[in-house]
Amino acid sequence: MTRLRLTLEYDGGDFSGWQLQPERRSVQGVLEEAVQKITQESLRVTGAGRTDAGVHARGQVAHLDSESALRPLELRKALNAVLPEDLAVLDVEAVAGDFHARYAARSKRYVYRIWNAPQASPLARRDHWHLRGPLDLEAMRLGAGDLVGEHDFSAYRGSPGGAPLEQNPLREIEAIEIRRADRQIEIEVRGRSFLRYMVRNLVSMLVEVGRGQRPASDPAGVLKSRDRALGAATAPAHGLCLEQIVYAPSTPTR
Secondary structure (H helix, E strand, O other), rough: EEEEEEEEEEOOOHHEEEEOOOOOHHHHHHHHHHHHHOOOOOOOOOOOOOOOOOOOEEEEEEEEOOOOOOOOHHHHHHHHHHHHOOOEEEEEEOOOOOOOOOOOOEEEEEEEEEEEEEOOOOOOOOOOOOEEOOOOOHHHHHHHOOOOOOEEOOOHHHOOOOOOOOOEEEEEEEEEEEEEOOOOEEEEEEEOOOOOOOOHHHHHHHHHHHHHOOOOOOOHHHHOOHHHOOOOOOOOHHHEEEEEEEEOOOOOOO
């Protein structure tokens, strides 16, 4: 039995999210079907992050345990030959048996992309949130600064009236960077773990600051309130991408 680490890229637009769901198309489900087809094994694939419906990934990581005789490079090629065009295995690596895609992760890097122009871009429509009006990036950066560090993020979890309360709301944001390149704005958020919808709720709050609908002090004020109802509406899923999962350096087993 060999534990394998897979690095994945996918367009989340036509998936119901990462996690298996009855009668819905999920990244986990499609990947497990492909693994079974290639290895003839019914295996559980464990992901590092449970991306929501519509959220994309360039650097999702997963692990599985297989008895297949296929070497990692052979398995990667075989999987990509049967996977649909919106999901690809970028890398397969044999790792130590105690590696866990989720629990071994030291940090996750998400980027939310905004197309900021009067005219929508057909080429950006699947992975950018189109906003026509100008955004004050300096005000957004000022508001974002108060969110960095460890806090109770209850006000940025779930959605009003439907926030899951079983999770510990304490999370630590390592950094938030906001940058513009012509008509594209990127909001990068780094941290070890996030509550459901947390990044998208942070983005929507910062967008309201950028539009002048809220003062730059509001992100911190809402944070301290722990009241999700005081926050902004959740930003669309299609602008968010899981870019990278960071792990401690390791030596492949073969």
